Amino acid sequence: MSHSQDLSGDDGARYRVSAVWSHSFDPEWFRPGAWGSDARPVDAGGRGGAWFVTAPGGELVLRFYQRGGLMAHLSRDAYLRTGVARSRAFAEFDLLQRMVERGLPVPAPVAAAFWPRAGALYQAAILVERLESARPLPSVLGTLAAEHWTAVGRTVRWFHDEGIDHADLNGFNILWFKGSVYVIDFDKGRQRAQGLTGTRWQRRNLDRLHRSLLKLDWSDSPLGLDAAWEHVLAGYSEGAGHP
Structure with missing residues (x-):
């Protein structure tokens, strides 16, 4: 069909x-x-x-x-x-x-x-x-605890394991929606081989996300950028699957 x-x-x-x-x-x-x-x-x-x-x-x-x-x-x-x-x-x-x-x-x-x-x-x-009640990460920094950032990392890994290369993975393209992490705006995104780890394009996605987070105001965050990013990487390392 x-x-x-x-x-x-x-x-x-x-x-x-x-x-x-x-x-x-x-x-x-x-x-x-x-x-x-x-x-x-x-x-x-x-x-x-x-x-x-x-x-x-x-x-x-x-x-x-x-x-x-x-x-x-x-x-x-x-x-x-x-x-x-x-x-x-x-x-x-x-x-x-x-x-x-x-x-x-x-x-x-x-x-x-x-x-x-x-x-x-x-x-x-x-x-x-439209994910009508969704909020981009920059707008909810003050409410995100360690487990939320771990969920971000696990979700990014899920996409990577499926071979999905996001051309502009930044904080505004990652949404918190009904207790889960969603990703939007796949213009110029690509389907690559599945099941690979540590590839150049995967590292590029993570680097792009980190650079975008560096530009945000973290004064209201309960964790701060460094701790939040550690949890993102920990979630990413845990492997794929719905958070």
């Missing part, structure tokens, strides 16, 4: 839709204005690329792929076409779907969009189910 459906739209647009949502999907879902008051910007101070959406079937997050840094001066939201299946949105959708099927703690994908643009460029967006 297929877990997604591919659809074509106007002007060469392509969509990949989860089977759970395919019965009600409308390409207008990718237009924030079509939702009216049911769409709210995720971060008014950001680049305007993400929206919380209240859909008939539940709460969603709509995210447009946008560049940051120096590349944004060349093109804010257009990418070089290398095939629909390899587009940012379709690749992330497929990776999320595989992780959901394996039981990994990630938001379920709803739909991905690909829009061809002039020349060899395209634009893209993705809809995922």
